Amino acid sequence: MTTLPLPVDLPEAAVNANAQVVLAKRYLMKGPDGSPLEDVRGLFWRVAAAIAAEEAKYGNSPFAPEDLARRFYDLMVGMRFLPNSPTLMNAGTPLGQLAACFVLPVGDSMEEIFDAVKFAALIHKSGGGTGFSFSRLRPKKARVGSTGGVASGPVSFMRIFNTATEQVKQGGTRRGANMGILRVDHPDILEFITCKERENELQNFNISVALTERFMQAVEKGEDYDLIDPRDKAVVGRQSAADVFSLLVRKAWESGDPGIVFIDRINRDNPTPALGEIESTNPCGEQPLLPYEACNLGSVNLAVFHDPAAPDGIDWAGLTETVHLAVRFLDNVIDASRYPLDQITDMVQANRKIGLGLMGFADLLYLLHIPYDSTEALKLAERIMDTIQGESKSASKALAAERGPFPAYPDSIFGKRNLGPYRNATTTTIAPTGTLSIIAGCSSGIEPLFALAFSRHVMDGEKLVEANVHFVNAMKEAGAYSDSLMEEVTRKGSIAHIGMLPDALREVFVTAMDIEPVWHLKMQAAFQKYTDNAVSKTVNLPNDATQDDIREIYRLAYELGCKGVTVYRDGCKAGQVLCTGDGA
Template sequence: MKPSKMPQDTVEPVISDNARTVLTKRYLRKGEDGQPVEDFRAMFWRVASSIANEEKKYKKSRYKADELAGIFYTLMTEYRFLPNSPTLMNAGTDLGQLAACFVLPVGDSMEEIFDAIKHAALIHKSGGGTGFSFSRLRPKDSRVGSTGGIASGPISFLRIFNTATEQVKQGGTRRGANMGIMRVDHPDIIDFIRAKERDGELNNFNLSIALTEEFMQAVENNEEYVLIAPHTKKEKGRLKAVEVFSLLVQKAWESGDPGIIFLDRINRDNPTPAQGEIESTNPCGEQPLLPYEACNLGSINLDRFYAPDSDDGIDWEALRDTVHLSVRFLDNVIDASRYPLDKITQMVNKNRKIGLGVMGWADLLFQLEIPYNSHKALKLAEKVMGFIQNESKSASKLLAEERGPFPAYNESVYARQNLGPFRNATTTTIAPTGTLSIIAGCSSGVEPLFALSFVRQVMDGERLAEVNPHLEEALKKSRSHSPKLMEEISQKGSISRMDFLNENLREVYVTAMDIEPEYHLKMQAAFQRYTDNAVSKTVNLPHEATKEDIWDIYWMAYELGCKGVTVYRDGCKSSQVLCTGDGEKASQEKKEGRLSVQERPEVVYGFTQKVRTGLGELYLTVNEVDGRPFEVFATIGRSGRSITAKAEAIGRLVSLALRSGIAVEDVVKQIKGIGGEHPVFQKKGLLLSIPDAVGWVLENRYMQGTKTVGSHAGLSRPSCPDCGSELVFQEGCFVCSSCGYTKCG
């Protein structure tokens, strides 16, 4: 429904500088000129009022719509709860598509495949992300009965899905995100595991392998397992399970892709098994869904429930109230949302799944002075999520009394177990909260902070260091605060090795890279025990982590009851050219001081820029892979063969450096400022020579006038294409803490 008129006495929300940037760029409604047509207060009222107006449909409701609109407004503007991004963007608008997570089936026919592509485009256009299983497609080189031809296989179609996604701007804010899943017993599984080993390939997809318990037992017993052709259900071959598992581990070590999900465990928790098996998840893996199902998500900010005067530091009553209001909010979102397909509308209304999760967990631990990597933190995680799970079920039961249970209740596990009617088939999911946590001013999801300080880009290239407010307060309380220390923290991102600081401070204020990998996983498992769906969490690993470390993490995830796991070895993306292909050969080349040159993809895209130099017009073509420079071609119009040869040589050598993984910043540092006999003044400044001109183009295109942002581990990480700040990998996506840019895939 449309929003009601906003009362004049509606309180103006407090908006941080970071939140102001994110909301203005990505959430405020825009006019035809691209400028906002609403302010922050109007945005929150638009969402609160339009969702509350759904209450009018239910005569037994204990709330009046106008009263509930004010309650929802306060709930959001006090940052106790925020719904997923499509709801903030689209509630109360003509678009009206409010869900974030979708799963579409990919059938084994040309018609079904291209229907899925078309449907995905509609979902991406409306601001959602899509998950697909490619397990139903017959393997490559299989006979196609209708034509007598040969099937091209799932990987070829995966590339078509990726290309189609590239053309659709998702919700006007970012490229569409997808999850691609394949069962481990599909005959093309090896090709699928290796599908992203070339950097930049399938850049709109996260990939996961669906592992079965039969496969895991074969790994444990060092046995072969059977590959099944999906179109015939017949055995197509056998593979050694240990070798397949080892390849999974190797690829995760190289680049973090693909992840893994435990398919049998997911389906054991399927609340509506009569409707079929779950075969895929949403793009970040935390929301398993049936084909054509969608789910809307929201997150409670745990940082807001710190109560220093209570027995254990948490305001449980306030948390209970917030859970009940959040469940009502999310159930109303189902009614308010307009889905892109009738089939999706039918499935959503049949099961009414919602996913209430949390953010601000690391901040709550800071306030409670509990180290993230401690047994006490794990027990508290179970207590907090257990409370939220129980109260969300209680809230769903109350809604069922007012509104009736979800229509498929009688064929659900709840009816079979006599658990009483619920309004929603699922109530809890722990989702990524990249931009939501920036708006709320808290840590993301259940992740630790990636760094205690980050640099934010502001006007005119100025950069400001921002330190976690809880740490800053703790430092002041311990009389350790100083401008010099703040600068050092902003450089290192961590205080773990600052021995001059209080030991308790160093134990409590840990970052993702300070925490042992097994504690990342144990924390995920602790939250998973009390979550209906799954938990979005990255197990962060130091750069020097081994493949054996990842093997152990995967096995521990299986034993601890996780539904999937994503690992990310620090800096692996930037060094991926050293890891792809033959891993042992690349490792040996690294030891010998040689760099592996990345293969050129068959198709690359780029730009050509004309630059006036003292020796004539220089035409510099820069081709890119995954948004970074990959090769350059320098040609110059006037002059003789000697100058042409020098320009070509510069292009070849710069290309060799870029394809060997050398950062563009290092290339620019070497060639910028090289003098020549014919410098030329122009509006761009003084260009001294051909190499200086090449350096100028690369600097202005990729460095945006700033130095590359390094991590406290000394590794170069990707920069945000919007603002130039450092991107960090968490919850399955690259996220910019400064402007809210996210990239999944």
């Protein structure tokens, strides 16, 4: 619970009307009758004080707790950095579960399967999302020794997880989110690839196929590949890699599901192979984790670091300082968090993974007048992420000197190669920042804007109307702003086809749908190059994109070193979260 009283001279938080709505509805602590027990300042102070309080136990902290709490407070209310939603909701409260991402093992027995269902329910209740690999389950129709019956296979069990998730409304604040993964060499892979083809099927799951290097090579060479029984690793069949790949592409074209992850590549980057193999990621794909591992995320808002007086328009010193403070914050979150299972506490404490990422990238590009789909934007992306990665590593090193390295360090890849020591097995992850970006009033993650002006459906059918502030300012500066034009922009979302506007504006103020799919992918790869974990990114495709376009995106993702890809073809599924008027 909060250990420091609310100082009277705390600055107000700079939150806009949309952020107020979201915070009031889901983030402010409420009493038994539903009335708020804190205001926005109170929320950020609760979090800052609770996270700073962890400092005391290390004895040799360079910060006094109240001073650090104020620094953390300023970091958040200045919207320079925000921790993931569970930290904002639960820090300093009796629940105290602060991580967004979990991966749970699913073993091949009734006990283990239903244990996982129960553990997932506990995690969802606390606001976390869960990822599972179902690859260890015996295939459909395999014999069940104890009963003489036949097994129903991974997909049938996923339905149980899905139903359980439906019933637990994540502590009343977040809907349950799951990732389901199956290895491409599992005998039930075809059923898995098509398991979401019927509408409303497995709605609480994102699904991804774990592609192996072997499979990718077989696709390239036009060969068959082995299907393997997970219990004894026996080869139980062979099938055409090209056919499976085509089915994957077709299903992604039809509905966006499944995505793909390159599981061998993920494991090549596993910092602690001695603790196990990575089988799955969290629900949105950006955080690969070991079984029973959890990770807390946080994001720097790049828009705030725009500095017109700086030679290249960016306050690099401010960004560096923020990264260092954010790493200390996230490391403290690990200790402040109460995990729902002892196995999770043990694994988290051993590796101390954190995932610092960013949001507001598209805003920054708008402010700097750099088109998202340009080589200049790719270079900037690399420079920014190289800085965040490098500074987060040096901050983690400094923390290791102060507090000791993560306990699994000696057996980790850093320990074995004499790199480090670091306080954290990983430091960087790029999260979607779905809600954080609303709170900070910036563009989400590394995504381009979905629309320059749009209406957003959030929570219980409520509607928020937003126009991008940088766009509005640029229009005003160019003398092009008018109410009728803004109406048109809200209807269309984009200005690509508003010919009366100057080309310079139309080139810079691009939206997701104006950008060629390959640029989405190149941007993902640029950020991945300097990210320990993975990058949350959707490759948006126009409605008339072909299956070959998706095939090419997958091929390129593999070639450019991405850890996975999610594509989304406009209009391919009903009920998009964001909508732009007539969708033109």
